[in-house]
Amino acid sequence: MEAEALKAVVGASRAIRPLAGAAIAATVALIGIFALQQTTSLDELPAEMAPPVANQGVPEIDAQLERQRQFFVNHAETSSQHGANGMNSRVVSLRFSEELVDATEPDEPVEPADLDASELDNEKSTTQP
Amino acid sequence: MRATRQHAASGLLAVLSTLAGIAPVLAEVQPDDWLNRMAAAVQSTSYEGTVIRIRGGTAEALKVVHTVKDGVILERVVAQEGDGLEIIRNGNEVHCILPDRKSVLVEEWNDQSTLYSTLPSSDIRFGNEYDVAIVGKERVAGREAIALAIRPHDAYRYGHRIWLDTETSFPLQTQLIHNGTPIEQVKFAEITLNQQIHASALEPSYSTEHFTWHRQLSGHVGTKVKTSWTSDELPAGFRAVSTHEETMSGSDEVVTHILYSDGLANVSVFIAAKSGELISGPAQVGGSNSFSVERGDHEITAIGEVPAMTVEQIATTMQPL
Numbered sequence: 001m002e003a004e005a006l007k008a009v010v011g012a013s014r015a016i017r018p019l020a021g022a023a024i025a026a027t028v029a030l031i032g033i034f035a036l037q038q039t040t041s042l043d044e045l046p047a048e049m050a051p052p053v054a055n056q057g058v059p060e061i062d063a064q065l066e067r068q069r070q071f072f073v074n075h076a077e078t079s080s081q082h083g084a085n086g087m088n089s090r091v092v093s094l095r096f097s098e099e100l101v102d103a104t105e106p107d108e109p110v111e112p113a114d115l116d117a118s119e120l121d122n123e124k125s126t127t128q129p
Numbered sequence: 130m131r132a133t134r135q136h137a138a139s140g141l142l143a144v145l146s147t148l149a150g151i152a153p154v155l156a157e158v159q160p161d162d163w164l165n166r167m168a169a170a171v172q173s174t175s176y177e178g179t180v181i182r183i184r185g186g187t188a189e190a191l192k193v194v195h196t197v198k199d200g201v202i203l204e205r206v207v208a209q210e211g212d213g214l215e216i217i218r219n220g221n222e223v224h225c226i227l228p229d230r231k232s233v234l235v236e237e238w239n240d241q242s243t244l245y246s247t248l249p250s251s252d253i254r255f256g257n258e259y260d261v262a263i264v265g266k267e268r269v270a271g272r273e274a275i276a277l278a279i280r281p282h283d284a285y286r287y288g289h290r291i292w293l294d295t296e297t298s299f300p301l302q303t304q305l306i307h308n309g310t311p312i313e314q315v316k317f318a319e320i321t322l323n324q325q326i327h328a329s330a331l332e333p334s335y336s337t338e339h340f341t342w343h344r345q346l347s348g349h350v351g352t353k354v355k356t357s358w359t360s361d362e363l364p365a366g367f368r369a370v371s372t373h374e375e376t377m378s379g380s381d382e383v384v385t386h387i388l389y390s391d392g393l394a395n396v397s398v399f400i401a402a403k404s405g406e407l408i409s410g411p412a413q414v415g416g417s418n419s420f421s422v423e424r425g426d427h428e429i430t431a432i433g434e435v436p437a438m439t440v441e442q443i444a445t446t447m448q449p450l
Contacts, residue, residue, distance in 0.1 A: 064405065064406070064407065064408045065408070066379070067377065067401070068408065068412065068419070068421075068430070070377055070378055071397070071399050071419070071430050071432055072414065072417065072432060074375060074386060074397065074399075075388075075395070075397035075417075075432045075433065078371065078373075078386065078388050078395075078397060079388070079395040079397070079434075
């Protein structure tokens with residue numbers, strides 16, 4: 001595991017600890033956010049690093065994680081508009097957006113050509129027939 | 130035979146004259162002129178090659194094809210490992226194909242290049258928080274490159290190194306530097322510049338029939354506002370360049386977003402009403418850091434491509450007037 005992933009996992013454990021009830025799903029999301037392209041699964045983590053597993057509070061931490069993710073995306077977009085640094089901010093923000101794909105459910109089938117920005121909401125999903 | 134020797138000698142003389150002419154020209158170009166040339170090159174150069182992107186000790190190879198036709202950006206970026214991400218861009222419309230998830234994410238981008246969405250420019254206030262210098266010549270991706278260094282004057286910001294193709298000023302390699310060490314890097318392993326790009330090179334390699342299509346709005350909705358929130362302990366050179374109220378995706382929650390900049394590094398501060406248990410403290414994504422803290426009934430999060438100490442100082446010193 002790379003150093004960044006290690007740092008991210010340690011950070012994830014620490015962040016979750018105060019919350020009495022974080023589920024594995026949320027922790028996976030956290031690793032996804034802070035390590036992005038790291039592929040290490042929870043099963044591969046040393047036991048002492050494994051985040052606590054509980055059965056309450058999932059919506060709350062999910063909301064917090066989602067908020068953090070949006071902050072990173074919004075920051076990347078705004079920075080880009082102002083033309084300053086962050087040389088691969090597009091690639092980074094795209095990786096965040098990928099996380100959103102997993103969070104959405106398919107909707108009614110629509111041809112891609114029919115996609116119209118004016119009628120589309122954030123994260124709305126469609127299926128090409 | 131004599132004629133041949135004379136011809137060779139005159140040819141050699143011509144080459145030497147050309148080289149002698151080029152050298153002073155390169156030497157006379159000032160560092161910030163190189164930055165201006167780079168900005169123009171990123172917008173106008175067609176290129177095709179393999180990029181290695183390194184961050185936090187992890188490397189990712191991307192095949193990149195980019196051209197501009199009739200003012201429209203056409204681009205294809207394909208991850209060579211991992212999830213096989215493929216980005217197809219036609220103008221501002223971008224299709225991000227995720228083959229392993231059988232999904233296509235549709236986005237709208239306004240910047241000039243996926244690879245170099247933002248780059249340092251000569252607008253930076255050099256001499257205050259940073260200085261810029263030409264630090265050498267090297268070969269990158271088989272081409273001669275001139276190396277620029279943008280060096281910060283304190284520990285609150287990162288430095289940059291940029292290798293520009295001497296012929297076209299196109300950036301062949303970029304590094305984000307912290308304490309003398311590269312923490313993020315984009316480097317072409319091989320590249321062809323300004324060659325004709327065939328249409329087939331820009332087509333997706335997957336049939337997206339039966340894929341699930343997701344669409345995101347081009348950006349978060351924001352309204353310019355004035356805010357009473359500020360910090361009187363901002364690191365030197367940082368000043369507010371925009372303040373917006375933004376509605377968070379998927380909810381009615383409105384947050385205040387202040388963007389601070391020192392001319393090169395940007396830090397966003399998000400101020401939200403307190404809602405539940407905050408994941409406080411630091412977080413990191415490559416060279417980007419964030420720090421969250423509670424302040425009364427509000428949650429403050431600072432995020433930026435700056436060292437951890439910078440976002441912590443900004444987040445912990447924000448307060449309403």
